[in-house]
Amino acid sequence: MADPKHGIRVTIPSDVSYLEPIRTLIREIAALAGLHRDAASEVELAVTEGCANVIRHCYCNSDREPIDLTFAFAAGVFEVRIDDYGKFVDPSRIKSRPLDEVRPGGLGVHLMQKVMDEVTYTKNSWGGTSLTMRKRLARPGQEGPRKDRSGR
Amino acid sequence: MADPKHGIRVTIPSDVSYLEPIRTLIREIAALAGLHRDAASEVELAVTEGCANVIRHCYCNSDREPIDLTFAFAAGVFEVRIDDYGKFVDPSRIKSRPLDEVRPGGLGVHLMQKVMDEVTYTKNSWGGTSLTMRKRLARPGQEGPRKDRSGR
Amino acid sequence: MTIQVKRENLPQATVVSIGGSVDIYSSPELRGELKVALDGKVKRLVIDMGGVSFVDSSGLATLIEALQKVQAYSGTLLLCNLSAKVLGVFQLANLDRIFQIRETRAAALEG
């Protein structure tokens, strides 16, 4: 169980039909966190790419393995963690194709890195892969938690 | 972790500001499950009431305790389980006021029982309270999973 | 915010218009807005729920509280513009028999 003080944790099956509901949830949580709509869209994209990679590369397209998503926000940073229950993969092997070698595919990791401020792969406590992505809340004067107590 | 084959599991803090995002998520999951929009609204109401009761009666309005929500659908039934980490409460003590004793409050459990087909309180494996609510998908001819593989 | 509340003083009544979700999160805000009208003991209070998309038992509790206060000083409280969904929640709790409910704001202003 996630530390509830840090936001919300969701477990979905590795089924691509759950990604649209997750994007909707991200929009709502991002609003609670005070994230700008455009920034929320970018988080939606990064999470879609991260989950798609878990489904395809870690779970070989099986649609019934678990994916844990943990959303946290504090101190002007919105954080998403995607945890799988597969084998930990050497992070140096996780990278997109060069942009000028145009072909279908090979762009997911690049997009995540472009839209998020930080993208880190680590081994989680049960030996799977943990993908942590952070986005700083821009323009602190205009943004901020919807209510003080939501900003934890 | 929930069995991912059975849908989606969410852990939120016991903070009332999370109930709106949860309702939005329910609408999305209900669409995946093939639940009618009106039925989905009723599930939204029941889950709001169930969580509100956990927040007020189990966690004494603390906003940083965990609440686990598990959504599952199979065989024409949409199921929601709400698990808390408090003390198990004798289910016979959980009931609303008589409807004709009009006063503010005392309606939550009644509403849950009205809109859901089944409302059951049990002790969960860690000694807290588990509230399981089920709703049958009406009109099987018209409703059904959005796609075959979503209907697990 | 998930709720919008507006208060207007018309010749016939004080009208409080609500939009959004009236739930355990937002009903304290509604209670505050109603308190102003109730403290002033307005004779006729109309609550226009045209914009309300969701109401839970906390929202109902807030409205029952207002009704009881209005009745205590012999005023009138009317609700109007409830969507079928919101009216359904009142009916589940038999509250459609307790509240005076009108279809339109015009009807509520008339009586």
Next chain:
Amino acid sequence: MTIQVKRENLPQATVVSIGGSVDIYSSPELRGELKVALDGKVKRLVIDMGGVSFVDSSGLATLIEALQKVQAYSGTLLLCNLSAKVLGVFQLANLDRIFQIRETRAAALEG
């Protein structure tokens, strides 16, 4: 469904209009619709993305695949009506330099 796809044969071009989310869930449906046009080796294929609210790398992959097939038989593929958000995703991947992108459908039909 999360995607809507429509195909029309106009005198100037075959137009495929897309609405909704083009992601790993829905792009197989788009690929199927494009296949019909590509198998017919249509000279000029316009993809109107006016209704697209979200695109991910699977959506981009589907469009790159279509572009490469059109180029293989010396046809023309044009995209039009991209929202700022969707265009932004193309730009992140430098694909705004690979695709012929027009602001309006009229411009895409003209060339």
